Amino acid sequence: MPNAAGFNDGDRDSSELDVRRRMPCSKDRQNSMDRMNVPTARPGTRMIEGVPMLRQHRFGRSFNILFLAAACSTGFIGTATSAEAADVAYGQYLAGECVTCHRVDGENKGIPAIVGWPAEQFIAILKSYKDKDRPNVVMQTIAGKLTDEEMAALAAYYASLPVKPSLPAKPSLPAKQ
Amino acid sequence: MNKLDRRVFIVGSATALGTLAFGAPAVLGQSKPRVVVIGGGAGGATAAKYIAKDASGIDVTLVEPSKQFVTCFHSNLVLGGFKPIEAITHAYDKLASAYGIKLNHQAAVSIDRDKKQVKLADGSVLDYDRLVVSPGIDLKYDSVPGWGEAHEEAMPHAWKAGKQTQILKARLDAVPDGGVIVMLAPPNPYRCPPGPYERVSMMAHTLKAAGKTKSKIIVLDPKDAFSKQALFQEGWDKHYPGMVEWMTAKIYDSIKSVDPKTNTVVTGFETYKNAALVNVIPAQMAGKIARDAGLANESGFCPIDPASMKSAKDANIYVVGDACIPGDMPKSAFSANSQAKIAAMMVRGELVKAQTFPARYTNTCWSLIETDDTVKVGGRYEPKDGKIAAVETFVSKTGETPQLRKETQAENVGWYSGITADMFS
Ligand SMILES: Cc1cc2nc3c(=O)[nH]c(=O)nc-3n(C[C@H](O)[C@H](O)[C@H](O)COP(=O)(O)OP(=O)(O)OC[C@H]3O[C@@H](n4cnc5c(N)ncnc54)[C@H](O)[C@@H]3O)c2cc1C
Numbered sequence: 001m002p003n004a005a006g007f008n009d010g011d012r013d014s015s016e017l018d019v020r021r022r023m024p025c026s027k028d029r030q031n032s033m034d035r036m037n038v039p040t041a042r043p044g045t046r047m048i049e050g051v052p053m054l055r056q057h058r059f060g061r062s063f064n065i066l067f068l069a070a071a072c073s074t075g076f077i078g079t080a081t082s083a084e085a086a087d088v089a090y091g092q093y094l095a096g097e098c099v100t101c102h103r104v105d106g107e108n109k110g111i112p113a114i115v116g117w118p119a120e121q122f123i124a125i126l127k128s129y130k131d132k133d134r135p136n137v138v139m140q141t142i143a144g145k146l147t148d149e150e151m152a153a154l155a156a157y158y159a160s161l162p163v164k165p166s167l168p169a170k171p172s173l174p175a176k177q
Numbered sequence: 178m179n180k181l182d183r184r185v186f187i188v189g190s191a192t193a194l195g196t197l198a199f200g201a202p203a204v205l206g207q208s209k210p211r212v213v214v215i216g217g218g219a220g221g222a223t224a225a226k227y228i229a230k231d232a233s234g235i236d237v238t239l240v241e242p243s244k245q246f247v248t249c250f251h252s253n254l255v256l257g258g259f260k261p262i263e264a265i266t267h268a269y270d271k272l273a274s275a276y277g278i279k280l281n282h283q284a285a286v287s288i289d290r291d292k293k294q295v296k297l298a299d300g301s302v303l304d305y306d307r308l309v310v311s312p313g314i315d316l317k318y319d320s321v322p323g324w325g326e327a328h329e330e331a332m333p334h335a336w337k338a339g340k341q342t343q344i345l346k347a348r349l350d351a352v353p354d355g356g357v358i359v360m361l362a363p364p365n366p367y368r369c370p371p372g373p374y375e376r377v378s379m380m381a382h383t384l385k386a387a388g389k390t391k392s393k394i395i396v397l398d399p400k401d402a403f404s405k406q407a408l409f410q411e412g413w414d415k416h417y418p419g420m421v422e423w424m425t426a427k428i429y430d431s432i433k434s435v436d437p438k439t440n441t442v443v444t445g446f447e448t449y450k451n452a453a454l455v456n457v458i459p460a461q462m463a464g465k466i467a468r469d470a471g472l473a474n475e476s477g478f479c480p481i482d483p484a485s486m487k488s489a490k491d492a493n494i495y496v497v498g499d500a501c502i503p504g505d506m507p508k509s510a511f512s513a514n515s516q517a518k519i520a521a522m523m524v525r526g527e528l529v530k531a532q533t534f535p536a537r538y539t540n541t542c543w544s545l546i547e548t549d550d551t552v553k554v555g556g557r558y559e560p561k562d563g564k565i566a567a568v569e570t571f572v573s574k575t576g577e578t579p580q581l582r583k584e585t586q587a588e589n590v591g592w593y594s595g596i597t598a599d600m601f602s
Pocket of ligand 1: 215216217218219220221240241242243246248249250251252253283284285286311312313314335336337368369372376464465466497498499500508509510511512513541542543
């Protein structure tokens, strides 16, 4: 059953990571994966108002998969940091249109802070704007034109930004109407 | 999303990533490449910061005569008493301390495009490899008969913020109950399409808040229609009944003359004598420095390549902000900021081989009509058919709930905080 954010949660019989290991290109990938020693959980995952929290380890996993898929297709096996950097760099470029309103220092002075959001929730929220499930026309227009790839890049960039410890633990988002 | 979709999505994203270039920064030539940015406003400050950001290896000099920048955006809120002028005044220090940008606080007087040099007011010269020009607008002082630069105090324009904003505010506060304000709205193209009408709203708010509801604001507009018109007119009827009268030239014919000594405005239809306040917002053109350098065309504004913001006249120069011809984008701070980031990316691509991506632009303009009653208009834009073309646009609707309008004002406040942080910190 998809959850409110549109994702299937907890209905997997096996870890996607193992599926990935068995897929074409996986020999190299497995080697590189061992070498990279990527963590499977990202610290500091936080609840976002109005969007259900997905289990913490899932963020880690999907983030890694994105990371690995990128490494494979770009032929940068073994230098996965470049692949990740490219993803984040693209996200940083795309974020040029976010930072005019959403302060990059993570302060909320009238527009919700989006820095440090877990990638999966970031994407879920953008999709709900794209589907016009959330009401704000500015965000509907922005998200409406974003492809899945662009959303993933943005999410990777924003997840990579440090959150100031002084900021409240819960990023706020206007509730759905 | 089911498992399969998720996989497709992930692989899809990987394919897209695979197409990206992995450009390693490589400085061309021996010394650091040099960029000069003319103008420290919405376009120039943003461009300078984004070119210098992340230790790009580019030597960036920002040329701006003023030591602090007073934003035109939200200057109408100062007029309405919603903000003090200090809240829209910003220092440049952080651009130097955090990004290593060299601040040169004087005016650029000329550009030698052959030698790739900018001459400054003190006679010194700056060499550039790339130049970003964002001088904003100049007012056409000869566009209103009887009015000119010498009459800026008697009949303020306040279309450049700072002292002019304060003059207009003082004059507005002094309007007596029953006094008449005449605004001469500008012809297209001009900076901030909804600006004059937000200003009318803020003037009416100030009068109403002071109990001067017998006063009247006459708007003489050479245009037949204006930005967010239905929203403003609905708001004026609701909040300021009988206080605002908007007329097109179809009604008033034309401005025959103004007399700053007697505060008189003569139109083909009527003469307004002894107005309590006349706000002249004249026709506009690109800043002189851009026009003198031959970067403008017959329209008075500068044509650009919509895919890069590069001047159509000179491959070493980028023009952003109000001075450029922005296609479907309005002349706004949001637009200038958006264009500046594209120019900065392209400059870095050219000078240090940084990665570049296809240009896309955004804009949203919020307008405050009355306390907690804010509307917005905006869109997304991409290069198409030789111009920056609208891909999708939106505008607030009439009859929206007070709650939504209040939320929209919170956004307006948040946007101001966001864009000024993006420009100056
Ligand atoms: C009343 C009003 C309300 C507005 N409200 C909004 C709003 O709500 N939202 C919005 O997005 N926009 C708004 N705008 C529009 C916005 O202010 C402009 O579009 C924006 O400032 C344009 O940026 P710019 O960089 O082109 O020019 P500016 O921001 O005007 O910057 C130009 C700078 O260049 C400098 N300069 C000029 N010539 C030279 C030279 N020869 N040498 C060195 N420096 C030079 C000037 O000193 C100035 O600092 C408003 C404008 C007005 C008038």
